[in-house]
Amino acid sequence: MTATTVHQPTHREALWELEDAFERGDLITIFGRCTVEYDGRAASSLDPGRRLLILKPDGTALVHTDENQKPVNWQPPGSEHHAAVRDGRLRVRSVRSSPDETLDVRFETVEQLSAMAVSGRRDLSVTGSEADLRNALLDRPALIEPGFEPLATERPTDAGPIDLFGRDSDGRPVVVELKRRRVGPSAASQLQRYVAAIEREEGDAAAVRGILVAPSVTDRARRLLAEHGLEFVAVEPPSDGSVAVSTATDNDADVVDDDTDDDTAASSTAESAGEGSN
Template sequence: MYSVLLNPSNTEIYSFLTERIYRELVVIFATCKVNYKGRAESVASESPRLIILKPDGTVIIHESVKREPLNWQPPGTKIEIMNDYPLKIVAQRKRPKEVIEIDLKEVFYITSAEVKDGDFVIKGREIDIVNTIIQNPSMIEEGFVPLTREYNTPYGKIDLVGLDKKGNFVIIEVKRSKAQLSAVSQLYRYYLHIRETKEEKVRGILVAPDLTTHARELLQKLGLEFIRYDIQKYSGY
């Protein structure tokens, strides 16, 4: 359920906020002045802003630009509604001691809703990329056959092991972000270990969205390979 107040009076604002803070997610669009006192001091002059009050005490004040808020207070903040003129929201944090005072000059609307926490699933983890390769082996190359994931070695677990169309042993190291020198070094350790234990020819492939210049140079020097993983292309799998 949700509630909405349009162009409310001070009496309506005070009643609405005191009934709902700490219980519901409250969003206010208002012309306001913002004062901050704490490790520093700041004053934001009157301007239309979006104010968010969360049930856990989080306070966020947004302007029309940038992702980052103008001011904010973390969970656990004490929020008080002062029935002054203009009506004031005081958000106080004890450690470190910080206070944000929001003077509400003109409120255009207030909404509130009972927002529940849902399941949160992160996609694009390295294990998800390995799953994508298993489901789409041709993204490595035509004829590639996945055999084993999490292959144990004395140096750690190889993300994926398989065979190419010529029967060569292929070891794959996966990174979900830009690969660094450390990723190349890790792959090379796996490569040397497998080369010593297998009779077949061994190939080492690093799969990542990108890699640094130094990582690319080392990869080429060691005779290893790189395949770019397009997150957007395979995000539907």
């Protein structure tokens, strides 16, 4: 039997089962009416209500209600679970250090307690990540721009690692920042930081190009790119190893202009003149 369950146990019975389950390294679920107190990086308090508490053998604790994907309260892996009966109530406490954090769950009533032996298979491989996009572009660098030559990935700079670094057909350094989904202002700023770092390295401020490669871009991000003389190239995220670009016939990476037409298409040809803020 890989799953044991007790229904409406006394708090003391629940405690016995809990301690056995801790011993076995089981995954534990407790359902009942409880209060929840959290104190650590922040602090919170939950009035009595029926909730599901999940305790993992790696120290994770999760308190789930009937809504939302995120637990209403939690404790990260590495925490230590402790159980006790105090004032006739089952108390489960999960504690960790650095930072010091405590989660306290006190059950008025325990409707159900289950313990299960979970086989930890975590051989999950996700496709469609930024790394997949990068590999696809390394296979076909012309998708970024004809003549683009990749030189390094994760190239270290003063401002952090650059996703993809290379040179264009004119030999100018090109900083490429990849995003697997539509980008906002933060991605534009990130690219700008990397470009500034390479400019400091190279010493010639005007010669370094920056290209943001993503499925699409918000208006505000497009404006930010334009302000800094940066460029945008639309590339769909890879579905199964391959990448697709927008159907625009002109796929050249062009300096983003404020009044371009479409988010998803490579922007129209426009040489930027006044770079720099405002």
